[in-house]
Amino acid sequence: MRITIDRDRCIGSGQCVMTAPGVFTQDDDAVVALVPGHEDGAADPRVHDVPLVCPVQAVAIFED
Amino acid sequence: MTEAEIRLSRASASFPQDRTCPYQPPRAYAQWRGESPLTKVTLFDGRPAWLVTGHAEGRALLVDPRLSSDWGHPVFPVVVQRTEGRGGLAFPLIGVDDPLHARQRRMLIPSFGVKRMNAIRPRLQSLVDKLLDDMLAKGPVADLVSAFALPVPSMAICELLGVPYGDHDFFEECSRNFVGAATSAEADAAFAELCTYLHGLVVKKRAEPADGLLDELIARQLAEGHLDHDEVVMIALVLLVAGHETTVNAIALGALTLVQHPEQIEVLLRDPAAVSGVVEELLRFTSVSDYIVRMAKEDIEVGGETIKAGDAVLVSISLMNRDARAYENPDVFDARRNARHHVGFGHGIHQCLGQNLARAELEIALGTLFARIPGLRLAVPLEEVPIKAGHDAQGPIELPVTW
Ligand code: SF4
Numbered sequence: 214m215r216i217t218i219d220r221d222r223c224i225g226s227g228q229c230v231m232t233a234p235g236v237f238t239q240d241d242d243a244v245v246a247l248v249p250g251h252e253d254g255a256a257d258p259r260v261h262d263v264p265l266v267c268p269v270q271a272v273a274i275f276e277d
Numbered sequence: 278m279t280e281a282e283i284r285l286s287r288a289s290a291s292f293p294q295d296r297t298c299p300y301q302p303p304r305a306y307a308q309w310r311g312e313s314p315l316t317k318v319t320l321f322d323g324r325p326a327w328l329v330t331g332h333a334e335g336r337a338l339l340v341d342p343r344l345s346s347d348w349g350h351p352v353f354p355v356v357v358q359r360t361e362g363r364g365g366l367a368f369p370l371i372g373v374d375d376p377l378h379a380r381q382r383r384m385l386i387p388s389f390g391v392k393r394m395n396a397i398r399p400r401l402q403s404l405v406d407k408l409l410d411d412m413l414a415k416g417p418v419a420d421l422v423s424a425f426a427l428p429v430p431s432m433a434i435c436e437l438l439g440v441p442y443g444d445h446d447f448f449e450e451c452s453r454n455f456v457g458a459a460t461s462a463e464a465d466a467a468f469a470e471l472c473t474y475l476h477g478l479v480v481k482k483r484a485e486p487a488d489g490l491l492d493e494l495i496a497r498q499l500a501e502g503h504l505d506h507d508e509v510v511m512i513a514l515v516l517l518v519a520g521h522e523t524t525v526n527a528i529a530l531g532a533l534t535l536v537q538h539p540e541q542i543e544v545l546l547r548d549p550a551a552v553s554g555v556v557e558e559l560l561r562f563t564s565v566s567d568y569i570v571r572m573a574k575e576d577i578e579v580g581g582e583t584i585k586a587g588d589a590v591l592v593s594i595s596l597m598n599r600d601a602r603a604y605e606n607p608d609v610f611d612a613r614r615n616a617r618h619h620v621g622f623g624h625g626i627h628q629c630l631g632q633n634l635a636r637a638e639l640e641i642a643l644g645t646l647f648a649r650i651p652g653l654r655l656a657v658p659l660e661e662v663p664i665k666a667g668h669d670a671q672g673p674i675e676l677p678v679t680w
Contacts (some may be wrong), residue, residue: 224379224382224386224626224628225382225383225386225389225390226632226633227389227390227391227632227633228630229617231636232617239390239391239392240498241387242383242386242387243386243387243389243390243391243393244386246650260629261314262617262618263486265417265618266617266618268339268340268623268624268625268626268628269340269625269626270340
């Protein structure tokens with residue numbers, strides 16, 4: 214699995230963090246970031262729900 | 278009726294309409310459900326508008342940059358008569374498009390980030406405990422709106438912004454009149470009073486900085502020339518009003534829905550971790566903000582129809598949240614359901630900025646309310662609970678409860 218985030222698109226809603234806190238976090242500006250070491254998404258099974266809950270489609274998941 | 282007559286009668290249905298049950302979409306909206314994701318309605322001034330009722334279609338439209346939120350546009354739709362005279366006033370955040378919207382939102386999101394919201398939870402908890410102590414000490418019957426549902430978000434938003442809570446009677450009334458007045462003259466008067474108050478507050482804060490979001494805006498954005506004085510005042514106004522007119526309804530409607538489904542209060546009581554799922558389902562089921570207003574900037578094809586440039590588009594939050602293609606048995610309140618993709622906070626770039634504050638408030642307020650008063654119930658029949666008009670944030674005006 215590969216996760217991409219578009220930090221320019223992100224509106225800081227935090228839905229990714231609320232849904233899969235093992236993989237997503239917010240930086241000091243409340244913009245989306247991936248949790249270091251967990252960029253592959255394996256740390257949280259709910260990662261698959263994130264593209265659905267992100268209000269601006271800033272998160273994409275590509276299954277290999 | 279022939280098909281043509283049905284189409285005509287649909288086209289003439291007026292929007293919005295009032296709810297009869299406080300947590301169900303207005304009865305008349307049933308005619309639009311389960312068929313086309315898009316239908317035609319008429320606004321109070323006779324203007325036709327598209328009403329989007331499908332969950333998938335609504336979400337796609339709310340991220341579509343061809344729909345505009347620019348209240349300043351000369352033909353931006355007016356849904357409520359009292360705002361008729363306010364054309365041209367593009368409120369920060371809610372009444373503007375990108376890139377201006379993105380610039381304003383970026384300034385504010387750090388104050389509403391997940392970490393900040395988690396950090397204020399202990400403070401919210403002590404506030405909720407104190408309000409319940411007072412309510413219990415006075416004994417039943419209580420009005421859950423004035424004793425609990427209103428002071429929680431009011432105190433929370435004041436603290437976050439750095440607005441003195443001591444003035445709350447004044448700006449709660451202004452806020453109520455601004456969004457819920459009968460006439461535009463009353464609404465404009467409340468708006469002017471709020472502006473004057475917040476102008477004075479910003480002047481004072483510039484001289485004597487304190488802690489709070491407004492102080493931070495002044496110290497960073499105003500001092501560095503990214504915002505001017507009037508913009509800070511308008512941002513303060515939008516956040517203060519939004520903080521007052523939304524979560525109060527969500528807490529009151531949430532409590533009401535739960536007392537009407539007592540078997541589901543169990544879900545809340547058995548497992549404190551379940552509270553966040555219960556809150557999401559309440560947000561889906563009650564749809565406090567019933568609809569979102571947009572205007573098409575270009576032609577858009579949806580569900581076999583063409584929305585033309587300049588058309589009014591109303592996105593029905595309550596019907597999207599009750600779309601059977603998105604939720605099984607959508608009219609059933611099921612506290613165990615996974616309702617996370619509801620659109621109770623909207624969708625797209627304008628999705629509610631304060632949503633995680635609202636979630637923290639709802640989880641703590643409702644979780645604590647039922648943990649402490651598991652036998653809470655209505656003190657009057659449901660039909661006698663006075664509710665707000667269809668164009669307001671939906672919710673009870675008063676909620677008499679006993680225990
Ligand atoms: S859900 Fe989307 S918009 Fe919200 S913080 Fe995450 S990436 Fe940003």
